[in-house]
Amino acid sequence: MRTIDGLMKSGSYDEAMMRWLQSGADREEAIFDQVIVPYDPRFVAELPPLLLLSVGATVSADLDGPHVAQKLALTEMVIYSFHQMLHSLDDQVREVTPKIMSLLKTRIEHLFARIHRIAPNDPTLKNLTNMANVAGRITDIVRSGGAHHAPY
Numbered sequence: 001m002r003t004i005d006g007l008m009k010s011g012s013y014d015e016a017m018m019r020w021l022q023s024g025a026d027r028e029e030a031i032f033d034q035v036i037v038p039y040d041p042r043f044v045a046e047l048p049p050l051l052l053l054s055v056g057a058t059v060s061a062d063l064d065g066p067h068v069a070q071k072l073a074l075t076e077m078v079i080y081s082f083h084q085m086l087h088s089l090d091d092q093v094r095e096v097t098p099k100i101m102s103l104l105k106t107r108i109e110h111l112f113a114r115i116h117r118i119a120p121n122d123p124t125l126k127n128l129t130n131m132a133n134v135a136g137r138i139t140d141i142v143r144s145g146g147a148h149h150a151p152y
Helices: 002-009 013-022 025-036 041-046 049-059 068-088 091-118 124-143
Strands: none
Touching: 002 013, 002 025, 013 025, 013 041, 013 049, 025 068, 041 068, 049 068, 049 091, 068 091, 068 124, 091 124
């Protein structure tokens, strides 16, 4: 945990996220809560596309608990940052993108349904809808072979 914290503090976000993803499921949540939560989620905009997808899939795996707002903010940055990278994806990333973006979209839609049942006027719902729509568009664009000039 100290190593990841040190990497985050020094701005070595790529290495910090790689170490976090390799820490194992039993430690991911604790490291997220104690090390990653305090950081502005915009740091993910600098991550390479494949790492960005991995971070998104990991963060969104459990959209519950005390840090759900931070998880959503990070997931949102992953989706929007990835959207900005569509024109520069290599074949390996293009191959996995539809599966991971579909997974993110499904997780966001499930959270939307849970919140909507409890608080149908919650302002978070609009943001979740936008995130799910962009994730869906990314999937469609990559599947169609587009993305060299992806529309927003």
